Amino acid sequence: MSADYRNYIDGEWVESESDETIEVRNPADTTEVVGTYQRSTEADTERAIEAANDAAEGWAKTPGPERGRILRETAGILESRKEELVETLVREEGKTRSEAGEVGRSIDLFYYYAEKARDIGGPNKQSSGEKTELSVRKEPLGVAGLITPWNYPSAIPAWKIAPALATGNTVALKPASAAPGPARQLVEALDEAGVPDGVVNLVTGPGSEVGNTISSHPAVDVVSFTGSSAVGERVYETASGDQKRVQCEMGGKNPTIVMPSADLDQATEIVAGGAFGVTGQACTACSRAIVHEDVSEQFLDQIVAHAESIEIGPGLEDPDMGPHISESELDGTLEYIDIANGEGATLETGGGRPEGSTYENGYFVEPTVFSDVDPEDRIAQEEVFGPVLSVIEVGGFEEALEVANGVEYGLSSSIVTQDLDEAHRFVDETESGVAKVNDKTTGVELHVPFGGYKRSSTNTYREQGDAGIDFYTAEKTVYLNY
Incomplete structure (x- = not known):
């Protein structure tokens, strides 16, 4: 009652x-x-x-x-x-x-x-x-x-x-x-x-x-x-x-850059945690994985397998991922999935509502991964606010940073690398109010400032x-x- x-x-x-x-x-x-x-x-x-x-x-x-x-x-x-x-x-x-x-x-x-x-x-x-x-x-x-x-x-x-x-x-x-x-x-x-x-x-x-x-x-x-x-x-x-x-x-359109020196198991956990945690309903959620071409194929295989392993269900049962908060939020996520398909991105996994009696009265959606995403696509530029990850392949660090900064938002960003030079350059040049090295874009501490750049x-x-x-x-x- x-x-x-x-x-x-x-x-x-x-x-x-x-x-x-x-x-x-x-x-x-x-x-x-x-x-x-x-x-x-x-x-x-x-x-x-x-x-x-x-x-x-x-x-x-x-x-x-x-x-x-x-x-x-x-x-x-x-x-x-x-x-x-x-x-x-x-x-x-x-x-x-x-x-x-x-x-x-x-x-x-x-x-x-x-x-x-x-x-x-x-x-x-x-x-x-x-x-x-x-x-x-x-x-x-x-x-x-x-x-x-x-x-x-x-x-x-x-x-x-x-x-x-x-x-x-x-x-x-x-x-x-x-x-x-x-x-x-x-x-x-x-x-x-x-x-x-x-x-x-x-x-x-x-x-x-x-x-x-x-x-x-x-x-x-x-x-x-x-x-x-x-x-x-x-x-x-x-x-x-x-x-x-x-x-x-x-809002935010937060990237995680994955470089060749990264531990790919760690990178997968970092990106997945930022993208699919809290059903992607965070202003700091990772919606773009910007991955160096040398490791993009292996990373894509791992992030897809991770997404497919996520248990979806009612939050009281403490699964890996709960529902969207409302029908309008669910519809918004499904609309962006349709947009991405129309723009020519490749749907690797997810893309719809899970089936079964557990889900029929809730606003559930599958964790979704797209590859072959162009940095100028709407799915790579606009805030989705759902568990939808765009994987964007790049040829080097300079291109990765250019893609990361090439949106109108600037709230949180991260890089996964073991190269100290890349880590320092990223911190210097990323256009975001929160910059993280070897960490997910979500999660902040309470005793330090929090806020974004640009339209964030x-x-x-x-x-x-x-x-x-x-x-x-x-x-x-x-x-x-x-």
Whole structure:
């Protein structure tokens, strides 16, 4: 039996004024309704923003260690409920239990920023004059409007909420309608930890009403968005119009280069993990394997065999790969497979929906590998957001780097090589915000900056680590003469 969930505004769980709800179904078995959430309106969102605005001054004045105490208590509550959080994520988003390890990342983020809250501040500098103290303060911006996606429905809200609160900002959060449960659970833990009324607010509903209100409302001071490039560019245009601070992290078309010196067993594992993990539904997923001609035939044989060995099934059973989150995402992947076939690429494996009673009520798709892909083909240029890998053969390192950089995105990239010169040149010349050597394109650490180049990002501020602190604070330079 599914549960009915409400918005969280000014410390209370409340229904939308629309009296309408959104059903969230299990993508592995669409006959199961996991929960119903509020289909909120512009007026609901405005109430949440006003509550955050009313609470902003008090929260900003709350000492950093006290803010950190609440974040630490929140992390402890989340940790005690980890299995419940994992199950919610799997049932709403479709990830496997192993992939739902992002819940652990959420817990770590709250612990991390709980400690950072103790020492938020700026440097003292030596003045050029006598009897003058010169220092820099970091101060909160005010109300943070956060718009988060469905593909990491726990970790991404956590890496936006935690630094925003640690630095003294209040929050109005809109999670993705496809999987809002993990964000709701974060807010429940914050509420239980004693976060003051109005400091955190959660509103579920369509982006056209809730998201647009957050990005355009004059009381919102800073906006952070993660999602598609098309939507992110609209958010940026709307939010920056009245000089809000804005950060948008968006799409990717991430390559892994495989060179002749690579251990091909390792290269296969790296590419497969990046391409087929989380059903390819990651902005950092590897969708292009750019392989040197000397090893391309052997690599292709190995990656096809790996794809064909992947166990597909409902995430609760913890197979190798779960379903797409929705029918529209599944249709989008199947459409790109048709496009690739029409462009003349060779379908090596996959390309359709798996057969059998296990799959008939879910949004399942086979891991898919194409060879003979031209770097200018749509399948090699556009974000697919599914478990579809294009293998592109190249004649050397220079060509590999040119192909890797020859797209409008620049989020993550990697190379598999034992040649130190190639590794260093790759790091120097790859046009991406994340560069990895002998590692998959997916997966990032929480204490270092994360973000992309080109159309993958607004190229304003980064997320996570100290960069998260910088984004949610303004610097005030203080001259104290005595």
